[in-house]
Amino acid sequence: MYPYRYYPNPYPVYRPEDVYPPVEIDIFQQSLSTSQSLLQHGMTLINGFYSEAFIRQFMNAAQAGKHEEVHRLIQTIGVPVDIETSFNPSGITFTLRDSQNDSPCCRLKLYLTWGRSFR
Numbered sequence: 001m002y003p004y005r006y007y008p009n010p011y012p013v014y015r016p017e018d019v020y021p022p023v024e025i026d027i028f029q030q031s032l033s034t035s036q037s038l039l040q041h042g043m044t045l046i047n048g049f050y051s052e053a054f055i056r057q058f059m060n061a062a063q064a065g066k067h068e069e070v071h072r073l074i075q076t077i078g079v080p081v082d083i084e085t086s087f088n089p090s091g092i093t094f095t096l097r098d099s100q101n102d103s104p105c106c107r108l109k110l111y112l113t114w115g116r117s118f119r
Contacts, residue, residue: 041081091115
C-alpha cells in the first residue's frame with residue numbers, strides 16, 4: 001500500500017453567500033385556503049361513516065378487494081373532491097386532493113386503523 005499524501009489546493013475556494021429571493025406569500029396563502037377546505041371535506045368524509053351497517057358494508061368490500069365498490073361507497077358520502085383510497089388488513093388511507101385547482105398544492109392524508117397490526 002502507498003501512503004496517502006495530501007496536497008493542499010494552491011487556489012483559495014470562495015463560497016458566495018446564500019442569496020434567497022424575496023419572500024412571496026401568495027402561493028402559501030392559497031395553500032392555506034385550500035387546506036382549510038380539504039380539512040372540512042375530511043370531516044365530511046369521516047362523518048359519512050354514520051352507521052354500523054355502512055361501516056360493515058364498506059369493510060367487507062375492502063376485505064374482499066372490491067375497489068370499485070369501495071370507491072362507490074365513498075362517493076355516496078358526497079365529498080366533492082378527489083379521494084384516493086388504499087387499504088391493508090390493519091388500516092385504510094384516504095388522500096383528499098383539490099380537483100378544482102390545476103396545481104397540486106395541497107393534499108390531506110387520513111389514516112384510520114381498523115385492525116390489529118401483524119408484527
